[in-house]
């Protein structure tokens with residue numbers, strides 16, 4: 380199987396799994412996987428990402444422009460994926476909108492970050508110390524995508540990470556598709572935990 384097909388299938392399986400979790404409400408979300416130093420596959424814009432079709436992804440260059448002739452449009456948020464691949468050696472970047480990540484982004488948006496400590500699942504981010512703190516930055520949801528991508532890019536400092544976009548969603552990236560999905564699941568677990576706890580206990 381060609382490298383292109385392998386990467387296509389890997390992203391398709393990740394998309395299927397996130398769809399089962401219902402993380403693509405209202406056509407939201409976009410996913411990408413690196414093919415080589417200059418190209419990555421990204422989801423086509425505006426599609427129902429719960430469906431599997433032969434037109435789910437297209438190949439784009441480092442600037443997010445289609446690398447082949449196609450009628451498909453790359454995700455409107457492709458520039459954020461470009462930032463990940465430009466600044467890191469990451470192999471996969473995932474963006475989803477969930478109720479929990481939106482609620483957390485609003486509750487902690489003014490603080491500019493949400494912190495998690497004494498939570499087992501921060502180990503997904505390789506935080507093994509008993510008192511380690513995972514900080515997930517929260518940025519403004521600029522309507523101008525180049526501006527949003529620039530703000531997002533300021534928080535990329537490793538081959539894996541996560542950034543919340545206020546009242547919009549989360550983007551995570553990792554060295555592999557497996558790692559990116561693991562981080563996304565860990566983040567969503569932590570967000571749901573926090574929202575549930577706040578609901579039960581009240582207060583921030």
Ligand SMILES: CSCCC(=O)C(=O)COP(=O)(O)O
Pocket residue numbers: 405406407408409422423424425426453454455456474
């Ligand atoms: C209706 S979702 C609004 C756009 C968005 O935030 C998103 O994640 C999906 O955009 P895309 O162009 O990747 O389909």
Ligand SMILES: [Zn+2]
Pocket residue numbers: 407408409456474476547548
């Ligand atoms: Zn989005």
